[in-house]
Amino acid sequence: MTTDIKLLGNIQNNNSFNNSANEELPAASEIFQWTKQWYPVAVVEYLDASRPHAMQLLGKDIVLWRDGSGQWRCFEDFCPHRLVPLSEGRVEADGTLLCAYHAWRFDAQGNCVNMPQSKDEQTAVRNCENQKFCAVVYPTQERQGLLWVWAEAGEKAQEESQLQTPRIVTELEDNLDRVEKSPWNFRDLPYGWDYFMENVCDPAHVPVSHHGIVGDRYKDSKYYDMIPVRHISTQDGFAFEIQPTQGNIVQAIHDFQPPCYMKITSTSKDGRQLILALYATPTRPGWCRHIGCQVFVKNSQGKKPQGLSFFGLPLPIWLVHVLASLFLHQDMVFLHYQEAIITQKRKGKWLDAVYTPNPQDKMVIALRRWLENRAGGGIPWAEAYNNDIPQAEKDKQKLFDVWTTHTQNCTVCxxxxxxxxxxxxxxxxxxxxxxxxxxxxxxxxxxxxxxxxxxxxxxxxxxxxxxxxxxxxxxxxxxxxxxxxxxxxxxxxxxxxx
Structure with a gap:
């Protein structure tokens, strides 16, 4: 009851949103299922197809590799023989994934197709037919240049994954003559999925944190309200509109679509639209992988909207990636420390740790409400992590690392x-x-x-x-x-x- 009162006190001047605070909570069967979702894990054109790639998803170690047919596959990152990482192996000329320990080979379906140490060919065939010697396979698909992975493995997961569509950028599917996009960018960030989403739910921070690139901390920190335009839904998230808008913008909407997509749409007076398509994939506690781009929707006269700062210019892909640090590092360090501080102080309740008196915080509060009431309270990390947030990095300089978080995983760079x-x-x-x-x-x-x-x-x-x-x-x-x-x-x- 105390939390409800505090929540209502934090969300002011909007009756419809206040009333939604008293909505009925979903039944247990309707709680958001984190593992039954598609997640973007990589930009296909930036991957080196000649080798396997180690990654994490919801705390699970996975390996991405391309088979002989040109399709990207995802296995759990261990060989069933002696449990060494398959990501340390090789992609062979015949399109199989070879374990570098004893040269066991696996096909696209995870079947072991070769055991060199077997007594004879008949023994090798018999052993390879045993399901115990198969790799753990996760469904994958390529959409809009991204590699998507379903977060559960097995035959049932293959069936369920076919019934659900990834959270794609719908504008890239329609009106192709009126739509352009910037190159995809990606970065592994040293703060959790929820803090990434909380950050992009909060446009008030932009002119302050990104002073000099997007706005001025002294001139552009102004009052606005956030009006809900799509109320909280377990499966479809929520959306808010900023009022009043500034400059040439007549409408600005932030649209959260779980599990990983934030769509920020700004519409100008002449009908042009700029869309920031921002994805965040939870990799492990305290980390997420951000993938994003700008989408430019021309108006009826064919006029293209202005992009976000200099990132809207027609730059080479590698230069877009390099310059992204100028923007991402402006709020990266304090978000890393914020996560550790709130984890220490909140004792299970986010609202007990923060003070949110202004309407600019409405969408952040909505995110935390969705997470607490409709998504099980947080991401169900793999058992090995035990839901522990890692200690804050004491050496701040290590947070500025670009090589490990991007360059070593990007062939273009x-x-x-x-x-x-x-x-x-x-x-x-x-x-x-x-x-x-x-x-x-x-x-x-x-x-x-x-x-x-x-x-x-x-x-x-x-x-x-x-x-x-x-x-x-x-x-x-x-x-x-x-x-x-x-x-x-x-x-x-x-x-x-x-």
Whole structure:
């Protein structure tokens, strides 16, 4: 009862939303089932098809790999023989996944098709037919460039997965002549699924946390209300509209579609729409994988909306990925610490730990209500994790890691980094050659002076051109080296973001 009173006190000036606080809770059979869902786990074009990829989903270790038919598969990441990770194995030329410990091979359906240490071929065939020696297979599908994994394994899971559609971006299926999208980006973030969703339910933080990229912390932190436009549903989430809007925007809606999709739609006066398609897949406690893009819906005159800051420009994919750190790292550190602080203070109740007097917090409260009342109170992590949130990282610099959380898993960025490193070396080599030529030309001038050709003659124009070129190439090499650091780490401090 105390929580209900506090909740009603936190949600002000909206009778319809206040009344929804007294709605009947769903029956146990209607509680949201986290494992009976599709989750986006990777962007297909960024995966290296020649090798297996380790990942986690709801705390389970999984391995992604592409078979001989070109289809991406997902197994639980262990070999049934001695339980070593299959992600440490190989994808063979015949399209099977080989365990690197004893060379057992598995086909796309998880069947063991080869046991090299068997006594004879008949014994190998007999053993391979035993279901005990099969890999654990999760349903997969590719939609809109993403690889989706169903979070349960087995024959029943295969059947159930066919009855449900992933939370795709519907605008990318319709009106293709009027719709464009930016490249997909992805990043493993050091805070949980619920804190990612809470963050994107809260547009009030944007001009403050993302000062200098999206808005100004001193000018754009203004009052607005959040009006529910789709009330809380166990399976379909909820949606809120921001009122009043600012500038050229006539409507702004945040639409949460469980388990992983937040759709933020801004509509301008002339009918253009900008959609931020934001996914968050729960990987393990305290971590999630974010995948997102911008969708541009043109108006009837074919005019395209302006994108989010410079991310709306037609940039190369690798540059979009690199520059994403400038945005993501602006709120990453304090969200990581926020999760640890609230875990310590709330003692089971989120509302007991926070103070939310303003209407801008309505959607955040709705998310926590949905999670508590309709989704079992939280994500059912694999047993090994025991629902424990890891301790906050004391060394803040480790949170700025880009290599582990993105680059090492993105072939586009790896190729771009290789090219930048080659260009860096080439710049230094060319600079050395130019400086060597300048020295030669200068030595020639000195020699001519020595024989009295001209007592006060300056080095020839070629010397100055070679010297200038050498300096410019050396500076270019240095700047390329500095820029390549963004593929590994990007540090950010709000105290220095004026």
């Amino acid at each position: 790896q190729n771009a980094l290789k090219n930048i490193n080659r260009l860096t070396v080439l710049s230094y080599v060319a600079a050395t050659v130019c400086l060597f030529v300048a020295v030669i030309l200068d030595a020639r001038t000195v020699a001519m002076q020595a024989v009295g050709a001209s007592l006060f003659s300056l080095p020839p124009i070629g010397f100055w051109l070679a010297l200038a070129a050498g300096i410019l190439l050396a500076v270019l090499g240095y700047q390329l080296k500095r820029f390549s650091r963004l593929f590994y780490v990007y540090e950010f401090e709000h105290a220095h973001n004026d």
